[in-house]
Amino acid sequence: MATDFKQVIDELWDAFEEVGTEDGYDIVAQATLLLAVRRLDVIHTAAEKKANVIGRPIENPIFDAETEELRWSRLKNLEASRMFGLFETTVIHFLRERGGTFTDVVFTIPSPSALSRMVDLIDKVPYSSPAANGAVYEYLISKITTKNSSGGFPTPRHLVDLMVRLVDPQPGDLIADPASGSGGFLVYAANYLRETNPELLLDDTTRKHFQHGLLHGFDNDPAFARMSTMNLLLHGIDTPDVRRRDSLAAMPDDDVGRYSLVLTNPPFNGSVEKSALDKDLHRDVKSTTKAPLFVGRVLSLLQLGGRATVIVPEGVLFGTHKAQLALRKALVDDHKLDAVIKVPPAAYEPFSATQTAILVFTKTGVGGTDRVWFYDLRADGRSLDKKRTPVAANDLHDVLARWKTREDPASPELSRKRSDQSFFVPRDEIAANDYLLTPSRYQETPEDTGSTRPPREILADIKALNAEIERGVTELEDLLG
Known part of the structure; x- marks a missing residue:
């Protein structure tokens, strides 16, 4: 069945491109609309059958x-022109009347013949279990x-899976993603809990909480918000709470301090007008910089004791602006920073080659960072170029295995050298180094190896520094008006 649905989706994608819809997000948006209409009928038909059985x-x-x-x-x-007329209007x-993220849905399929072809293809897509339906989407x-x-x-799914497993979601959690995008973190958290x-x-x-209270997503992009909603629905979440919202604007009081777990890969390029920001957040x-x-x-969404895993650009780890230093200091001194995991820039290809890191932390309000665990993720099972072809080298299993043992009194992590792929750094040493969180600040290179950093890694660092300079100039311009 897996091969069948992939062939159909491939054909559907080609059909959209043939009628002039070439942007991938537009294709997914229109496919989402059609899948939503089909899903409503599937649910109603099942309800009809149940009603007939029980009378x-x-x-x-x-x-x-x-x-x-x-x-x-x-x-x-229906005949193509009649069907097209109904889709355009009724x-x-x-769909808009049903509310939620579909209140501003738009229909852009250009002609009756194109719609007829798309409907025929969507009708061929298997619709069965949440696992199968979710795999299609x-x-x-x-x-x-x-x-x-x-x-x-969309955040690469192998990174999403790693981050979910790092924070180990529990059935009683309240989980949020303030930049939910395609819904990857929420879907993978749900799948992990089922597993x-x-x-x-x-x-x-527990079933009621799983279906109606566990997962919460916010996104300011209407297409992404609908994508999150449909992804969760097709993965078997009956009433997903996905809201169209700018997470950097004023936040309702009932969301502040509400969540026990936050997972996110936010859009961190650029800055925000001060007038548009949540005053408390600013x-x-x-x-005014997004990262x-x-x-x-x-931090504001988390309840005390809540955990988080967040992807950040490397500039957050070493930036010299007061806001960046204060943020790092707060994570280390006011809360419990558990880990910094360096991610290779190629992990985001073909979308980006930005140097990033995964932060894992717990909100305490009273500190708790005795030491921070660093890991240099050098390989992720794919070639470190734009092609991203599968390769044998893969640190994903290793980072998770080391992470799970780090608190064990007999853990090898406690005695690893700074030249190893992972190591601990005491809180006091980090504080003495302006709270810098770049692994390279604390790494040691074995003298007898004669090894040098890969050119791509050096180039990524240069790009990150340039980006940091640009953000600093933007902040200064904002301050000067």
Whole structure:
């Protein structure tokens, strides 16, 4: 079945490109619209069958006598021009009325013949279990190869999987992603909980929390918000809480300090107008640059004792601006910074070659950082170039295995040398080095190896420094008005 759905999605993608829809995000947006219409009919049909068996009316029907013609099973059999006319007007209005992230959905398929072809292809996509349906949508997302107009892109799924496993979500968590994008972190957190807690859906209380209270996403991009919603729905989350929201603007009081776990890869390029910022957030972070602001937002969303894993540009680790230094100091002195994991720039190809790191921390408000664990992720199972072809070298299993043993009194991590791939650095040493969190600051190179850093790594550092300089100039210009 896996090969079948991939062939159909490939054909669907080609069909969109043939009618002039070439932007990957536009293709996913229109495919999402069609999948949403189909899904509503699948749910209603299942409710009809249940009602017939028990001899009672359908509870909360999706369709009624007036909207019966909008069901997928009816639409797909209509003459092309009639179907196109309904989609342009009534179907879109019906979806918008259902609210949520579909309130501003748009229909851009250009012609009746194009719509007829797309509907035929969507109808061929297998629809069965959450795992199978989710795999279809994840494959659709994987075909995107460019950034969107705001510079965002789906986080590579091997990094998402690693980060989820690092923070070990629990059934009772309240999980948020303030830049939910395609929904990867929320979907993988749900899948991880199903994997590690097979009994989760057998108990009424835990099932209700899993379906209705566990996962929460915010995104300012309407297409990304719908993408997150559909990804969660197709993965079997009945009522996903995904909201169209600028996470750097004022945040409702009931979201502040609410969540026990935050996972995110925020858009960290550029700055934000001071007038558009949450005043409390700007007071705490004292910056208009997105990267430190998003880390500050994560801290504000977390409840005391809450955990987080966040992707940040390397400039956050070594930047000399007061806001960056204050943020690092806060993570180390006011909370518990657990780990800094350096990620190779090629991990984000074909979207970006930015040098980044994964931060793992716990919000305490009273400190708790005795030492910080550093890991240099050098290989991720794919070639470190734009082609990203599968290779044998892969540190993902190693970083997770080392991470899980780091607190064990007999852990090898406690005695590793600074020349190893992972090592601990005491809190006092970090404080004495202006709270710098770049692994290279504390690494030692064995004298007898004669090794040098790879040219691509040096180039990435230069790019990161240049970006940091540009952000500093932008901040200074903002201050000068």
